Amino acid sequence: MNPLLSVRDLHISFGGVKAADGVDLDIYPHELIAVIGPNGSGKTTFLNLCTGYIRATRGSVIFEGRSITNEVPRTITRRGIARAFQIPQLFTGHSLIENVMLSVAAQHGIWQAFRPLSREAYRNKAREVLDLMSLGDIAHGPTVNLPEGLRKLADIAIALALKPRLLLLDEPTSGVSTAEKFALMDTIVGVLRAEKVTALFVEHDMDVVERYADRVLVWDAGKVIAGGPPQEILRSSHVLERVIGIG
Amino acid sequence: MAYSGPSVCGAFDMVVWQLLALAVAAMALPVAVPWLGFVFTVAIGKGLAALGVAMLLRGGLISIGHALYVAIGAYATAFLMLSIGMNELFLLLICATAITMAAGLVIGAFMARYRAIFFAMLNLAISMVFFTLLSKLYHLTGGSDGMRVATPTVLGLTLDRAEFDLVLQFSAVALMVAVALLIDRYLKSPLGEALTAIHANEVRLEYLGVSARGVILAAYTISAALAGLGGAITAVAIGHVVPELSYWTFSGQLVLIAVLGGITGVPGAFIGAFFFELVRTFAADFAPDAWNAIVGAALLIVIFFLPQGLYGLLQRVKTRKARL
Numbered sequence: 001m002n003p004l005l006s007v008r009d010l011h012i013s014f015g016g017v018k019a020a021d022g023v024d025l026d027i028y029p030h031e032l033i034a035v036i037g038p039n040g041s042g043k044t045t046f047l048n049l050c051t052g053y054i055r056a057t058r059g060s061v062i063f064e065g066r067s068i069t070n071e072v073p074r075t076i077t078r079r080g081i082a083r084a085f086q087i088p089q090l091f092t093g094h095s096l097i098e099n100v101m102l103s104v105a106a107q108h109g110i111w112q113a114f115r116p117l118s119r120e121a122y123r124n125k126a127r128e129v130l131d132l133m134s135l136g137d138i139a140h141g142p143t144v145n146l147p148e149g150l151r152k153l154a155d156i157a158i159a160l161a162l163k164p165r166l167l168l169l170d171e172p173t174s175g176v177s178t179a180e181k182f183a184l185m186d187t188i189v190g191v192l193r194a195e196k197v198t199a200l201f202v203e204h205d206m207d208v209v210e211r212y213a214d215r216v217l218v219w220d221a222g223k224v225i226a227g228g229p230p231q232e233i234l235r236s237s238h239v240l241e242r243v244i245g246i247g
Numbered sequence: 248m249a250y251s252g253p254s255v256c257g258a259f260d261m262v263v264w265q266l267l268a269l270a271v272a273a274m275a276l277p278v279a280v281p282w283l284g285f286v287f288t289v290a291i292g293k294g295l296a297a298l299g300v301a302m303l304l305r306g307g308l309i310s311i312g313h314a315l316y317v318a319i320g321a322y323a324t325a326f327l328m329l330s331i332g333m334n335e336l337f338l339l340l341i342c343a344t345a346i347t348m349a350a351g352l353v354i355g356a357f358m359a360r361y362r363a364i365f366f367a368m369l370n371l372a373i374s375m376v377f378f379t380l381l382s383k384l385y386h387l388t389g390g391s392d393g394m395r396v397a398t399p400t401v402l403g404l405t406l407d408r409a410e411f412d413l414v415l416q417f418s419a420v421a422l423m424v425a426v427a428l429l430i431d432r433y434l435k436s437p438l439g440e441a442l443t444a445i446h447a448n449e450v451r452l453e454y455l456g457v458s459a460r461g462v463i464l465a466a467y468t469i470s471a472a473l474a475g476l477g478g479a480i481t482a483v484a485i486g487h488v489v490p491e492l493s494y495w496t497f498s499g500q501l502v503l504i505a506v507l508g509g510i511t512g513v514p515g516a517f518i519g520a521f522f523f524e525l526v527r528t529f530a531a532d533f534a535p536d537a538w539n540a541i542v543g544a545a546l547l548i549v550i551f552f553l554p555q556g557l558y559g560l561l562q563r564v565k566t567r568k569a570r571l
Contacts, residue, residue: 051454089448090447102444114429
């Protein structure tokens, strides 16, 4: 099977800190990959490099057989990679359904100056995504005062409305209470599986990683130091020492 | 299953009714008070330019140099008449608007790279450079004396000044309604909503695959065209163009009108323009040395008590009625 995303020899440094130091990895269709590692190991930098937010000094990122190395975020998004952020990025002046409708409109071409955004077709598509994410009840409400868990879901709903082939999620359960995190992940993973979207998520919660990931990649000092099934990786003493600090 | 959410038709109809009410007032009041006809025609010219400024404000962009495009529209009208003998009112309005739009596209390609204070100051700088050129290139522009704009023909008919003023007044009102409805549609389209979204989160917009710079360039070009049309109407209404049309105080007036009227709906710019011109006219009559202070006080009252502008007041009344 051909990889959906291939990263080869990716490098970037910030001053003396190597945030990506020769990263090599492949992501295959329909995988759900967790990225773990200590703070500052380069996990979010990897997402930034893959989505064009920052430029690599060396190396390549290949998506569906074509290079997207150092392309700008909008080009990469149009190619089929969407992103959800650690701090949800919403359009706070718009209602939730309008946020998702903008995403639907972006997918169909934003350059329509005289047909309304609020048209039936866009509404229905946005409503479908919101219902999948269990957000249908608050579709017409403002996004500005939503609790963190719902803001996370809304951010992911916006990304999913783009119909991506690959979704990159940065700490989907951060800022969410322990009681809510599994319900949140059940919703997210359920949608990803149903929609057959390949996804990679950065995560600090090992319970979440063990429960939902097909494969785990362990980051340390800008390198992937281990990779494999969660049951195997999360029992490796080397990984536990590096990531959790248990010797 | 088709989703049946709240319809936007109601909101659209409301804008139509508000604009029609404004149009009726702009045509009926001068019947009782004839000199109001000229005041309202000039107000519509300013309202069109202020609508352009208000559009950019929705995207979080403050232009304190939009008088540049009013001046380009006004001087284009004068030059078209003088240089190539174009003398037909509607042709002049169309050509002056197109010329200003082209200028907006070229300058906007540069402006769309900047945000916040840099965007505001660059607009101001370019308008002041244009003001200086208009003032200093005497052999071309008439310098600070400006240029005379003769009374154009209307559909081939030569009218006396009083008849022309009436036709211009009615044409300006019709243009106000037509342009405002078009801009209303634009602001409710994906492209217009993307402009508003830039104000909240430009990064997210880029991550939807949308060029924020492209969205801003489109808005900037449209806003320049609106100011150009306003400038052309002002030029033929006054019959004279002067460099002050590009001066920073005029740009300030446009921002003031946009804020006074409110930026949440297209009628706001015109409500603000009518209010501003009326306050200015009456204040200049009753307190010629203090009209600026009166207009300033009116702005302070609006900022403190009506943060959504005069149009926001209308919406507030509408919301209260709906609750009852």
